[in-house]
Amino acid sequence: MFLWLFFATLASALNYSNAIESGTIIPLYIYPKTNNGGNAWQALFDAYRAHPINTWAIVNVNSGPGTRRKDANYINAIRDLHAAGIKTLGYVLTNYTQRSEAAVKADVDRWKQLYQPTGIFFDEMAYDDVNSKVQYYQNLNNYAKSQGYTFTVGNPGTRTVPRYFNTVDNIVVFESDTGFPSTDLICSQDTNGKGRSSVSILPYNIGSLNTGAVTEAKTCAGFIYVTNDSGINPWDTLPGYLTQLFGVLKG
């Protein structure tokens, strides 16, 4: 009896550590309506419904919030994501700090005026060890938070200098078509003590899902997205294995 309890407890502790869960941050650079008026994001709703994990969709009207008036299709589609439980990040380009802080802040404002995403995605994030560049992202993060955005993600697309982890909530440390990254590569990123919730990866051009590799990657990446899409815009379709991916990410 006593021994049995001991082993039962041990087994559930081991199960618990295997059952680590990761979320996903998805570049959803897809117009929300198909040509014949259907829902172009349906596969995302289906995957989330099957396996509700911490899901963030990066919405991108036109390399940012767009300069034209509100697009009703985007308004409705973002509202539907939020109603389902999927959160959104407004896409903003920083051009490795070459864009002025004022221009980036104007995009952050415009996202709020037009579409009210949950958070902000800073694309083309610098990753060199330069004080002024670290300060630039710190300022932008502080501004976004002051405007009510709850989550910020920066995308250098590669390993970065640890102190950038003090600027935004999460950093994409791998965005590449060179195969699914090794667990060693992901785990060797120094996060300045922020841990796995601050790390995400975006491998693309992955023809079939290696569920074992994804399961291993979960130990150091709190957010994982994988797609078979490739080319100039590898984010303009969703992969056929999306629901399977959500299942592997679920704890």
Ligand SMILES: *[C@@H]1O[C@H](CO)[C@@H](O)[C@H](O)[C@H]1NC(C)=O
């Ligand atoms: C990024 O900055 C470089 C250098 O200033 C400039 O040549 C390029 O046009 C910029 N790209 C975008 C997309 O703004």
Ligand SMILES: *[C@@H]1O[C@H](CO)[C@@H](O)[C@H](O)[C@H]1NC(C)=O
């Ligand atoms: C991705 O896989 C789906 C089938 O799951 C296929 O229809 C699609 O053409 C593939 N996309 C690319 C870009 O290879």
